[in-house]
Amino acid sequence: MRDFFKFMLASMLGFILIGLIIFFISLGLLIGLMSYVEQQEVLVQENTVIRIDLKDPVPERTPKEDMLSGIATGSFKTILGLNDILSNISDAKEDDNIKGIILNVNIVPTGISTLEEIRKALLDFKESGKFVLCYGEYMTQAGYYIGSVADEVYLHPGGFIDFKGLNANVMFIKGLLDKLDINMQIVRHGKFKSAVEPLMQKEMSPANREQYATFINAIWGSMLDQISLTRGLSVNELNSIADGLQSYDADEALNKGLVDDIVDRPGYRKVLKKKMNVEDLDEINIISLNQYSRVMKTFSLSKDKIAVIYATGSIGSGMGSNKEIGADKFAETIAKVTGDESVKAVVLRVNSPGGDALASDIIWRELDLLNVKKPVIISMGDVAASGGYWISCASDKILANSTTLTGSIGVFGVIPDFGLFMENKLGITYDRVATNEHSGFPAIMRPLDSFEQQVLQNKVEKVYDLFLLRVSNNRDMTEEEVDKIGEGRIWSGVDALEIGLIDAHGGLTASINLAAEIAGLEDYRVIELPVLKDPLVQMFEDMSEGVYTTALKSELGPFYHDYTQIQSVLKWEGVQARLPYQLYID
Structure with missing residues (x-):
């Protein structure tokens, strides 16, 4: 009898729980429906x-x-x-x-x-x-x-x-790596390629400090110039207010x-x-x-189009996502635009810190083929650096804002050695047999020998030379001239205009207008690519990513961004054309 009542009680609780779940789901659907209905077309009244x-x-x-x-x-x-x-x-x-x-x-x-x-x-x-x-x-x-x-x-x-005033912070994890007996084996070209400095030093190098100081002073100067014009205060007055x-x-x-x-x-x-x-x-x-934004507006019905292609996020192989640039997906998108006769000009909107060098060049090659047939204008957002600048070099004109971060023409490679960490911290050792002298190359449980290090260095130098070639051909400079402003150094939009890395200051609107002018268009419509993921597919990604991200942000607080940067390092593969590892400006 006792088991019978236990079973009955459990069944009742189950029905109640299921009822509550159905109630809250129904309530959510009702609220969602009401909100969705509220988001329909809006009529603008006077005043x-x-x-x-x-x-x-x-x-x-x-x-x-x-x-x-x-x-x-x-x-x-x-x-x-x-x-x-x-x-x-x-x-x-x-x-x-x-x-x-x-x-x-x-x-x-x-x-x-x-x-x-x-x-x-x-x-x-x-x-x-x-x-x-x-x-x-x-x-x-x-x-x-x-x-x-x-x-x-x-x-x-x-x-x-x-x-x-502006303040730039960089997190260095060399001390942490030393404590864990992890050796990051680094190959790079250029004294300014600071993406790897946090892995090999405990503070900024003089070259890195120089480039950051130049950059944030240029950004701050641009901000003050603009505030000065609208507020009627001199730059000196504004700096005095900030200092005090x-x-x-x-x-x-x-x-x-x-x-x-x-x-x-x-x-x-x-x-x-x-x-x-x-x-x-x-x-x-x-x-x-x-x-x-939900007010009914008139749109051009012209058959002539300007395609705005958004390159947002890190550059990598594969299909990417709405937040990452996948070389396969972008190559496919660009090829379709190349063959679409109704598209008369293209604006590539770049907001990327770079990423995989090979993926960057795959995208560049497709853009170069596109540029042979149609005008291509680059519109740089907050960041268009390293691999982001690489893909910008197949274009007629490059526009950026005065506060854009660009440049970072340099490459590097990182091979971690976890051997001592596994042995000293976890008690795990490895042994191996191989058919050839370097069959395990590149290994992450032993240090590279001198020959293997030289192979990687040669690869980095070859990729850097290709980067210089892409830039020199686009910017009408010699490779030596590009090298002087390259070596991984970052530049503001202000300085980038002076040294010839961009053609003019301007945002997305100015870039679309310039594309129309070069293509000789007066009546046209703008299409946006790549096509965003279906909302239902994105919903499931947002559900899993949103819960996970919210929990991490709650637990890590201000250290969440540091965590994401470390996670990014773990995903690096091959030679990288990427912006400096960690830079917060506040």
């Missing part, structure tokens, strides 16, 4: 103001989304990509119902180069005579950089601006001219009502940029 929040990282492209993926990731909001942010701001400029834009900026976790493009779009928007207002409670430097484009900047009485940390007090930020007034949220609402010349806030229709 409309667009609100732009930049609290999420801005991807290059707006991802595909559907109701199921929203349920899977727990979020139904659309995170607009840079492509749609720029096009929507441009559309708003010409929309008579849009009277202005309000920026809400606090923590803005987006690259400076991406923000530079948004900033330029807002400046162009202001040319229409419409207003741009900015409000913040705690503004990071990136937040203030984008917010300073506004006609008026407002700060909360208890708030501050984190305006202090004078923006950490709201009153001082006002006195120094960083903001126009100090108001709380109710006060800011009064400012907006006065700007719109209304008595009640209800008379103003405030919509988000996400909502405005």
Whole structure:
């Protein structure tokens, strides 16, 4: 009898549990359906103001989304990509119902180069005579950089601006490797190829320190020049404010001219009502940029197309993903564009730190064949370095922002030796038999001998020479001239223009306009490639990746990025044309 009641109780609990699961799934579906319905087409009324929040990282492209993926990731909001942010701001400029834009900026976790493009779009928007207002409670430097484009900047009485100058941090793990008896056997070309320094040193080399100092000073100088123009403060005044940390007090930020007034949220609402010349806030229709993206817009029906191909993430072999550049998938995409007669010009949008050198050259070869038939314009995002610059060398023109990180023309190879680690730390040893002298090459459980090291060095030198050839042919330089600005050194967009690595400063919009001009197009439509993964497929990837990533971020906190960099090292295969291993700028 006792077993019978146990069975009954267990069955009842099972039914209750299943009922609860079905209830919450049904509730999620209902909420998802409601949210999905809410995201349908939006009609813009008179007296409309667009609100732009930049609290999420801005991807290059707006991802595909559907109701199921929203349920899977727990979020139904659309995170607009840079492509749609720029096009929507441009559309708003010409929309008579849009009277202005309000920026809400606090923590803005987006690259400076991406923000530079948004900033330029807002400046162009202001040319229409419409207003741009900015409000913040705690503004990071990136937040203030984008917010300073506004006609008026407002700060909360208890708030501050984190305006202090740029700081570059590099994590070195040589000490950790020594403690673990792991020897990283490194071959490289160039004194500036600092991607491997964290594996072989405990601090920056003089050459590395030089390039980082040059780079962040160029980026900071560009930011100050742009802020100076919109805020009416000299660069010297701005540097003085940063040196004295004078923006950490709201009153001082006002006195120094960083903001126009100090108001709380109710006060800011009064400012907006006065700007719109209304008595009640209800008379103003405030919509988000996400909502405005769902307004029905007119599109060109021209058969002539400009293809924008997005090269985002590390470069590797295989098919890649929405966040990585797979050489096989890109070669296939580029070949299709080459054979598509309706595509008259191509913009390759590069936002990549590089990666596998062979994969980079596979992509370059397909782009070179494309460039024989059609104009190819390179649009560089936050980063287009090393392998990212390699693939940029099959083009007519290269455009970058002043704050883009580019260059890093250099290659390296890394072979870890775990032999002593396995023996001394784990008590595991290895022995072997072989048919030939170097059958186990390259081995990771023993050190390389001098002959094997020389084989790898020769391979690295050969790949570097090929890199120099690709750059020299594209940039109309001798290989010796490229070598002087190469050797793995990184450059800002400012310096890259001076030394001839790029042709002009400009973002995605300028690149598309230039492609149309070279192709002689007046009426055309833009298509975006590669085709993003189906939302349902992406949903399952987001589910597994999202849970795992969230847990890691929660546990590791500020060390999460360090973990991801170490994981990246473990995936390196073959000769690498890759950006420096670890660089955080804040």
